Amino acid sequence: MANGKRTYETTETSFEVIHAIERTGGATFTGLRSELNLPKSTLYYHLNTLEGLGYVAKENGAYQLGLRFLSHAENAKRKEPAYDIVRSKARDLADRMPEEIDFSTEENGRLVVVYHNIGGSAMTDFKIGQYLYMHTTADGKVLLSEMDEERVDEIIDQWGLPQLTENTITDRTELKAELDEIRERGYAINNEEHYDGLRSVGATITKPDGSVLGALAIDGATYRLTDQQIHDHAVDRLFETIDQIESEFKDE
Incomplete structure (x- = not known):
């Protein structure tokens, strides 16, 4: 539950991963596990999904936010x-x-x-x-x-x-x-x-x-x-x- 409304826990977890990467300025798998306290398999699947969609990129061993977010930001500003x-x-x-x-x-x-x-x-x-x-x-x-x-x-x-x-x-x-x-x-x-x-x-x-x-x-x-x-x-x-x-x- 978020804001008193029904939500999907899986989606919330994905955004927790995104926010952790943003908050840390990029982090390794081990660093994200420590930051989020998630099981290895859970974090692995979320990172794989986000990376496949372009929302996360792995650079020099650390996960960073992907450039896919740029198009969303531009669309949000143009509204x-x-x-x-x-x-x-x-x-x-x-x-x-x-x-x-x-x-x-x-x-x-x-x-x-x-x-x-x-x-x-x-x-x-x-x-x-x-x-x-x-x-x-x-x-x-x-x-x-x-x-x-x-x-x-x-x-x-x-x-x-x-x-x-x-x-x-x-x-x-x-x-x-x-x-x-x-x-x-x-x-x-x-x-x-x-x-x-x-x-x-x-x-x-x-x-x-x-x-x-x-x-x-x-x-x-x-x-x-x-x-x-x-x-x-x-x-x-x-x-x-x-x-x-x-x-x-x-x-x-």
Whole structure:
């Protein structure tokens, strides 16, 4: 069972193998056995199947993710043409600010990184396609603030509120109170809730039909992204970029 729904254990195991290879950056058969604690025969058959389908490749004695995933990634990105506009404007923003810029969206109650540019900073190890907990980031919190209470509760019930730093919000009532504040001011702030030493400010991007496409955020070190810097500069540049993106949506 996963997410309360009936699932095939064999399929889940295959993806556990894929995730282990991704997590380790490539591993030998022995390394994967140690990582997953699977019987030899089970791991052997899963690796053979995945290798035959092109999802796993054996290089220099270690199993790596196969290039077959590239076509899936490209198709996933093309499902929303508006992402190209966001990437272009986000790159422009990164050129003007010495901080990291990321664009993320919600999928199945998790935050998915769609675009990430380190700009002049390298505070995070966010990767395109990475899944994050929504309550720990500015992007995630501002997206949660756009949802009704029932949906927020569903996400919390499904994924919980794991604590990643001392500042992570782990109480449901406290989180909902912050979401109310975010709705009032129109943007969210992440105050070292995902990484120690990292602050972020994020706001939503809305499509012409009124639905939320995702959230754009500026991430930076606490000593650079101070309260004054956020309120005097970062928020203005963030909303300026979002206005440009939404304006291009209307011109299409």
